[in-house]
Amino acid sequence: MKSQVSILQELNPPQREAVTHLDGPVLILAGAGSGKTRVITHRIAYLLSQGVEPWRILAMTFTNKAAREMKERVEKLIGMAGQSVWVATFHSACVRILRRAGQDFTIYDEADRGRLIKDCLKELNIDEEVYNPRAIAKTISRAKETLIAPENYPVEYRFHQAVKDVYQLYEDRLAKNKAYDFDDLLGKVLELWQKFPETLSSYQDRFKHIMVDEYQDTNHVQYRLVKMLTAKHHNICVVGDDDQSIYSWRGADITNILNFEHDYPDVRIIRLEQNYRSTKQILRKANDLIRNNEGRKGKTLWTAKENGESVECSSAIDEYEEARLIARKIDFLKNMEQRGWSDFALFYRTNAQSRVLEQIFMENMVPYTIVGGTSFYQRREIKDILAYLRLIVNPADSVSLKRIINLPTRGIGDRTISTLEEIARTNNITMYQALALAGKDKLLPSRASKAVAGFLKLINQFRQIKVEFSPALLVDKVTRESGYLDYLEQDDDSDDRLGNLEELTAAMEKADDLESFLVEASLVSDIDQWEENNRVSLMTAHNAKGLEFPVVFITGLENGLFPHANSINEGRLEEERRLCYVGMTRAKERLYLTWARRRRNQIRVPSGFISEAGLEDEKGENYSRNDAVKVSQMSSEHFAQLIARGKNKHRW
16 A cells, blocks of 8 residues: 555645545535546545545545546555455435445436336337337426425326326336336335334444545435435535536536535535646636636636647538538648547537438448447347346246247247236236246147247246356357347347347456446446547537547537427526537647538527637627527528628638
8 A cells, every 4th residue: 555645746736735634524526637537536535544444435436447447546546455445326325325235236327218118108008109208207207306205296288197107117027027226226215224224223323435536417315315425424526617517408406516515514625627638728728717617616727838739620511511520621730740540539419410421431432330320238239138038037038038928939929929918917927927827827829838938948047047147158059048149140230230149248257246247237328338549539419428439529519409499498508508618628739610501501600609718600790698699580581691600710
């Protein structure tokens, strides 16, 4: 373990203060690139150097990638003692708490939740064309995040009544399937602590020092969890940046960080403003942009790095020329500055923008990777095999059962599945139990009955041998004996899909047991699997958070796109500005902003963010923060008049 002196010597004064102030609440306002992960890891090391036992420390963050990096840094600083420190995401920490309480469950990801909600709509005879399953799923998720139970869900319109009916049935089906969705992982811990105060007390006594990373991204349930955990000792250290709060659409509540001192009046507030990532030019423009927000604590990033190249802004005739400008610029910088493809990243506001970029990149032989595309654990063949494994572990899991009961084809069609569902509902049993009952009571035609019996026998055999095989060997046995391997070999993309199954087997070789592997697989997010490779990275600005690149392009800076029209109409312009700020502060050396005068055959005007950042657009127009709202309401004729003015001053 490093000495106390060596732990502190590589920190700047505000970082040192954040690390050494151990008693009572601390709010660390950490600007982009200011070394917040270093502060958290060094704070853990300093606590241990002061004699705090490692198992009394809890550090929570939001992504497995961040948690993994944090844990690795802690272990590098303090050695094996770091393994006893709880460093985890909110969700994985809650899974551990629930498992320790003796709860056994399958975790449903977003796709699983969608399937179950569609089943509920079908059972309730609710038309999917009228009531969108995704909208209902999102609404139920928001209800859970604000701790509104199904029976208490308020009804104002017919949509709300549909949500309430689906919500009630959805919760019933989750219980029958012995499954939790992502929101449940947090909410069920609150229920546990409220029902068993002694359990909460034991965790309060255990964790004497609690740290929360990215506190600006916490939702109401996470806020409650932290508040309950720290009620006894108040040794809470939260690290965050109100200027980087960009996830309100998935429940994040910026008031948690803005009002932190109201919850903890004796809080010490420390600002980390020295940026170690970007040049002065980039920070100057980012600071100019974000100071237009009113709902912020206030800080100004600065750097000791060189001035750097000017931030450039360019317009294009349309989205195709915009993509070509970027491709040419990448080619120029790659050759002139000897850069690798991985030095470059493109951020856009919506996924739909990637289509043209991909097309032009392919035409110009620019290798690229999409960050946030279909993640490994969401690929069809991986989801299929995981469904087999989940059913082996939890026979009550009807979502997994329905996914693979006729995969590969066994002669169990939709009519048979509907009959099995009806048997399960009528007898108040699981679908898996309905398989046996259907055969016993001869409730199915002979051919279907034989097929169902064969599937039931197969799964029962796998369940019997589960304890005899390692997870990796069990995967191999399941893929072969289920017939899935033969089925996959008939696929046109069989090489890629078989390669993915080999990768799954390799991953499972590192697993301690099947159950823990399935939990980890359920908690993996898209960004967790991003790895640097020799390709240009394309991603939404939301996915860029937490990453950094030498050269960054932010595309589509047009009013109605970035800021997005929906956000403008819903009064979330400040969050859009924070999102743009996040994108700008990912750049280390060079930053380029682009917009198109016409996109999808519609005339566009430049985003107000361009002038707010002190960048003159090519027409010399300066739009104020209020104009950014007004301009979205302007007519196409007025747009055309604006665009007719002036000549391009900033062309690459």
